[in-house]
Amino acid sequence: MLLNRDDWYETSRDLDWTLSYVDPGVAFPARWSGAEGVPADAWQAWDEPFRVSYRDYVRIQREKEAGVKAVSQALGRAGIYEKLDPAHVAASHLHMGTTCMVEHMAVTMQSRFCRFAPTPKWRNLGVFGMLDETRHTQLDMRFSHDLLKADPRFDWAQKAFHTNEWGVLAVKNFFDDAMLNADCVEAALATSLTVEHGFTNIQFVALAADAMAAGDINWSNLLSSIQTDEARHAQQGFPTLAVLVEHDPERAQKALDVAFWRSTRLFQTLTGPAMDYYTPLEQRKMSFKEFMLEWIVNHHERILEDYGLKKPWYWDQFLHSLDNGHHAMHIGTWYWRPTLFWKPNAGVSKAEREWLNEKYPTWEENWGVLWDEIIRNVNEGRLEDTLPQTLPSLCNLTQLPLGSAMSRHDLAPHQLVYQGRLYSFDSEISQWCFEQDPERYAGHQSLVDRFIGGQVLPPDLGGALGYMGLTPEVMGDDVYNYAWAKDYVPAATA
Amino acid sequence: MALFPITGRFVGDFVPHLVAVDTEDTMDEIAGKVASFSVGHRLARRPGDPGYEVLLDGEVLPATATLAAVMAGQEILPLQWFDVRFRETADA
Numbered sequence: 001m002l003l004n005r006d007d008w009y010e011t012s013r014d015l016d017w018t019l020s021y022v023d024p025g026v027a028f029p030a031r032w033s034g035a036e037g038v039p040a041d042a043w044q045a046w047d048e049p050f051r052v053s054y055r056d057y058v059r060i061q062r063e064k065e066a067g068v069k070a071v072s073q074a075l076g077r078a079g080i081y082e083k084l085d086p087a088h089v090a091a092s093h094l095h096m097g098t099t100c101m102v103e104h105m106a107v108t109m110q111s112r113f114c115r116f117a118p119t120p121k122w123r124n125l126g127v128f129g130m131l132d133e134t135r136h137t138q139l140d141m142r143f144s145h146d147l148l149k150a151d152p153r154f155d156w157a158q159k160a161f162h163t164n165e166w167g168v169l170a171v172k173n174f175f176d177d178a179m180l181n182a183d184c185v186e187a188a189l190a191t192s193l194t195v196e197h198g199f200t201n202i203q204f205v206a207l208a209a210d211a212m213a214a215g216d217i218n219w220s221n222l223l224s225s226i227q228t229d230e231a232r233h234a235q236q237g238f239p240t241l242a243v244l245v246e247h248d249p250e251r252a253q254k255a256l257d258v259a260f261w262r263s264t265r266l267f268q269t270l271t272g273p274a275m276d277y278y279t280p281l282e283q284r285k286m287s288f289k290e291f292m293l294e295w296i297v298n299h300h301e302r303i304l305e306d307y308g309l310k311k312p313w314y315w316d317q318f319l320h321s322l323d324n325g326h327h328a329m330h331i332g333t334w335y336w337r338p339t340l341f342w343k344p345n346a347g348v349s350k351a352e353r354e355w356l357n358e359k360y361p362t363w364e365e366n367w368g369v370l371w372d373e374i375i376r377n378v379n380e381g382r383l384e385d386t387l388p389q390t391l392p393s394l395c396n397l398t399q400l401p402l403g404s405a406m407s408r409h410d411l412a413p414h415q416l417v418y419q420g421r422l423y424s425f426d427s428e429i430s431q432w433c434f435e436q437d438p439e440r441y442a443g444h445q446s447l448v449d450r451f452i453g454g455q456v457l458p459p460d461l462g463g464a465l466g467y468m469g470l471t472p473e474v475m476g477d478d479v480y481n482y483a484w485a486k487d488y489v490p491a492a493t494a
Numbered sequence: 495m496a497l498f499p500i501t502g503r504f505v506g507d508f509v510p511h512l513v514a515v516d517t518e519d520t521m522d523e524i525a526g527k528v529a530s531f532s533v534g535h536r537l538a539r540r541p542g543d544p545g546y547e548v549l550l551d552g553e554v555l556p557a558t559a560t561l562a563a564v565m566a567g568q569e570i571l572p573l574q575w576f577d578v579r580f581r582e583t584a585d586a
Contacts (some may be wrong), residue, residue, distance in 0.1 A: 236536045328508055335536070370508060370536040377535070385535050393510040393573070401509050402501070407507035413501075414573035422571040424501060448512050452499045452572060 005053055012053075016120040028116055034185025035118040038247045043119035045246075046239040050232045057128050061135065068139065069226045072146065075218045081150055086479050087345035088214040088283075089151070091207065091274035094342045095219075098171045098270055099203070100140035106133040108153060109179040109187050117184045129233035136226050143222055153474045156341045162471030166339055166447050167269065170399035171442065174266050175376045178259060181440070185240055189252065190259035192305070193237025196230045198296050202271050205275065206231060206291045210275060213283035245307045257312040258433045260300060264318060265325065265398045265405065265426070272326020273333060276356070277347030287359040289322045297322075312379035314429040321405055321427075323360055327367045327403040333476075335374070336388045338465060340476030348375070349484040366407040378485040388461060394446040395426035397434045402426050418442055499572050502528030505579040506537050512573075517562040520553045521548040528578040540580050549577040556573060 019027055030036035035043070077083075081089075110133055113126030135279065144157035160168045178190040211220035244252040268288075275288040286294070297319075304311060330473035334344045348356070348371045356363045377385040392401035402410045405427040412426040418438050425431040434441050447464070450456055456467045465475070495518045501525070502579035511531045515524050515532060525546035533539055548555045564570065 055559075332509060367508075373534070373536050373538050376538075389516075390531055391512045393512055401508040403503075403507075408506060411503065411508065411510075413503075414574075415501075415575055417571065422573050424573060424575070448499075448573070451512065 005051075005056075009051060009053065013124045028118060030183070032112065032116040032183055033118045034135055034183030034187075035152065037251070038118070038185075038243060038476050040118070042243055042247055043122075046119045046121055046243055047091065047247050048121065048125050048235050048239055050235045052128060052232070054127075057131070064225050065135070066227065068222055071221045072143070072218050074438050076146060080215065080218065081147060084216055085214055085280050086343065087278045087347070088211070088216060088280060088343040090344060090479055091278045092211075092216065092336065093151070093153040093156065094270065094274060094278075095203070095207070096140055096144045096154060097160040098168060099155040100137060100144065101161035102171065102175050103133050103136035103140060105175050106191070109182075109191060111235070112187070113184055119489070121418070122184070125233070126237055129236065132229040132233050136229065139222055141224065143219065155342055156474065159220040159343065159469070160322050164447070164450075165341060165470065166394075166399070167333070169447060173399045177440070178262070185244060188237045188254055189241035189244070189255045190262075191237075192234050193241060194256060194259040194263050194300075195342070196234035198260075198299055199267050200227065200230050200234075200490065201295045201299075202267055202275075202288075202291055205295070206286065207271060207274060209285050210279040210283060213285065215279060217417055231266075241303075241307055245309065250307065252307070253309050254436060256304070257314075258374055258436060260312060261314065261318065261429050261433060264321065265400060265430070268404075269323035269329045269333075269400060273330040273344065273347075276326065276359070277330050277352075278345050281352050282356055284355070288326050289359065290378065292322055302362055314432070317406070317427065317429055320407075320410070323362055324366060324407040325412075327356075327360070327363065327409070329400070331367060331370060332359060332392065332401050335388070336392065336480065337476035338387065338461075339470065341470065341474045343476050343479035345479045346371075346374075346482075346484055347420070350487040352484075354458065362407070366409065368413050375488045378482050379489050383482075390461065391448055391451060391464060393424060394448045395430055396423040396444070396446055397430040397441060397450075398426055399446055400426055405430070500524070500528075501573050501575045502531070503575065503577050504529055504532035504537065505577055507532040508536070510526055510575065515561060516562050517565065520558050522546070522557045522562075524548055524561065524576065525557075525578045528576065545581040546578050547578065547581045547583060550574075552577075554583055 024040070028035070107130055110126050110129035114130055116125050117123045117126055134460035140157055147154045161172060178195065178332035179187055182190060204223045208220045208227070211223065272288040275284070275291065290310060294301055301311065328343075330347070333340060337344055353368065357368075374386050377383070385452055392403075394400065395402055402424055403426065413429055414431045416431060416435075419442065421442070423434065423442070425434065445453065450467075451459065451464060456463050495513055496534035497562055498517050500515055501510045501511050511528070513524075513528050514532070515527055519527070520544075525548050526549075531544050547557065550564065561570070
């Protein structure tokens, strides 16, 4: 008689060697497992809530793949892509360039779980995570390859992480830290719990809803399919947190606090502009802040409470940042648009501006006045004054511009000297993250450091664009060719 | 004379810039370089052209002082943050 899954599941997932020819500390070094300070038998309590056998996994994934491919083929034949709003399309360029290779980095992280996680239950679950992430990489590659004939920017799904484009460097820096440079325990807290269980909702649920509303059924379907995997393998975070909180709550608190802020800054860059500026106004479902509050903030507060942890010390600053950080990243990316591989929408027509002011009551004073000067220059034919002439100063933690975390009224120097070198930060919070583990971050050179160090030649903006791998056919420009600015031309001269 | 990179923020703008200055530049010249990336780009010019002034750690620096002279008085590392604003002081 064939056993039911529940009859063999516990034994199967907990199958382990009793090591006799090698010291367990050598087979599972603490610097890889992250198990230091936690008694070996404590991991017996590690229990993932999402149970799956390999047979079930293969069956379900096969069905998902068939579904995604069928939709993709049908829509490809119908020529849907060519009919999409170009501002929305830019969001898919941004996503594919900055996310595809992150999925591939996650394969490495999950394979580390498979090999070095401190319990066989986790190592078994890591196998499914590894296969998931391989699938996500391939989905992104296939989607982008199919659309290469429509736009060379989709080449950046594969190319981006082999360039020095500044935004890509920022994304790569974060995931190098949270996935590749992290031991299993840290990676589970930073990536599985914070990024995958929390923040990917904003990329894969909110953006999927916006994409569907914009008529981009193919991309929306892909995002939703990926999210079903994320929701499962993200479960590796909770049991890890439960064990760590029991034995080292201080480490758990610090790891989550660093990961939460770094994730916030990343998604203010990747998703905030796409939701609040690139998605056509009539198709927006929620503002970025509304989505963050409902899906991320409440969720994170609940986790902290459930596990007996405190809100991060910077909570009030974080909430203030939700009103500002992605607006800063948006005006910055639009202004430095030749440094992008997608075409950003300014998103500040009068109707859009009214929406921004309704969603963000401080928007006009913090951001509108800066756009007013840009609009004046556009309408008076001084486009050269709306283009960059030098690099923005960059944060040595997030690699994002100084000033892009809060509003212009909050902008203040956050600098420290470590081993003779001056480091700059986009906020008090990023400086605090650096101070928790300076050796971890100190060696990295931001794009500004590379520029003044002589790695960018010729040492001017043109040299920087070349260094970043930006070529004329992909280089960013205003996606509507400044048509939105006509709203502001006085009626008599319009 | 030597090129020296600073972090230059024009007060009111949202982002500081990487600004290449010369150690022999006066504060007036440094102010002009920092302002050139913000004023007329994201910040409106002020009527009457009040000029600019440079602040280091919240203190206004003399308009004719060179960066080299400031560096002689205190340690200034590459990428030191300097603020520039529309002139508020009567005699800088």
